Amino acid sequence: xxxxxxxxxxxxxxxxxxxxxxxxxxxxxxxxxxxxxxxxxxxxxxxxxxxxxxxxxxxxxxxxxxxxxxxxxxxxxxxxxxxxxxxxxxxxxxxxxxxxxxxxxxxxxxxxxxx
Amino acid sequence: xxxxxxxxxxxxxxxxxxxxxxxxxxxxxxxxxxxxxxxxxxxxxxxxxxxxxxxxxxxxxxxxxxxxxxxxxxxxxxxxxxxxxxxxxxxxxxxxxxxxxxxxxxxxxxxx
Numbered sequence: 001x002x003x004x005x006x007x008x009x010x011x012x013x014x015x016x017x018x019x020x021x022x023x024x025x026x027x028x029x030x031x032x033x034x035x036x037x038x039x040x041x042x043x044x045x046x047x048x049x050x051x052x053x054x055x056x057x058x059x060x061x062x063x064x065x066x067x068x069x070x071x072x073x074x075x076x077x078x079x080x081x082x083x084x085x086x087x088x089x090x091x092x093x094x095x096x097x098x099x100x101x102x103x104x105x106x107x108x109x110x111x112x113x114x115x
Numbered sequence: 116x117x118x119x120x121x122x123x124x125x126x127x128x129x130x131x132x133x134x135x136x137x138x139x140x141x142x143x144x145x146x147x148x149x150x151x152x153x154x155x156x157x158x159x160x161x162x163x164x165x166x167x168x169x170x171x172x173x174x175x176x177x178x179x180x181x182x183x184x185x186x187x188x189x190x191x192x193x194x195x196x197x198x199x200x201x202x203x204x205x206x207x208x209x210x211x212x213x214x215x216x217x218x219x220x221x222x223x224x225x226x227x
Contacts, residue, residue: 004158033214043159043204043217056214090158102147102166102208104215106158 004107025093032074037088117142121218138205146207
């Protein structure tokens with residue numbers, strides 16, 4: 001069974017640009033959540049999608065957005081990039097929504113560098 | 116709010132040494148508790164979990180016991196190996212949702 005796939009793995013952008021990251025969950029997993037990992041702030045929850053609906057959102061500005069498609073694939077977008085957005089963005093999926101065991105299955109992440 | 120505090124690293128041990136990484140939590144009600152591990156260049160993977168008080172999670176020689184009275188979930192291993200070198204994260208969720216709260220992570224290096 002294929003794991004969570006994130007693309008691209010690495011990317012470099014400049015300030016003011018926007019970026020879109022993609023996540024394909026494990027087959028059959030309907031919930032996708034996104035996390036930002038930085039050396040200073042650690043792992044921070046961005047948002048969670050289930051059945052194409054955002055169910056939960058962390059404390060990030062509106063420049064961070066996401067969506068989920070009918071096949072459960074998800075994208076997140078960051079507009080007007082700032083230097084502080086440089087981070088590893090991790091996607092995680094779970095089989096069900098609130099009925100899941102709580103275990104998150106993580107992808108390897110997309111490393112974004114903003115210059 | 117819900118949060119996790121874990122001991123700061125880095126931690127450097129010799130092979131076959133005993134490992135303890137402390138983790139305490141703050142949460143209302145009865146959270147589920149987890150330890151995740153991140154190997155270099157990889158995403159996080161679940162190491163072990165416990166969903167109610169006094170449960171012991173175990174995997175690959177690692178153990179952690181859910182202690183509600185001390186709000187702790189300390190990670191232990193009796194004899195570490197070089198291959199255990201990684202970053203370890205303590206985490207919690209409530210109501211099995213995916214807003215998982217992570218600790219800051221503890222980097223473990225095991226030397227031969």
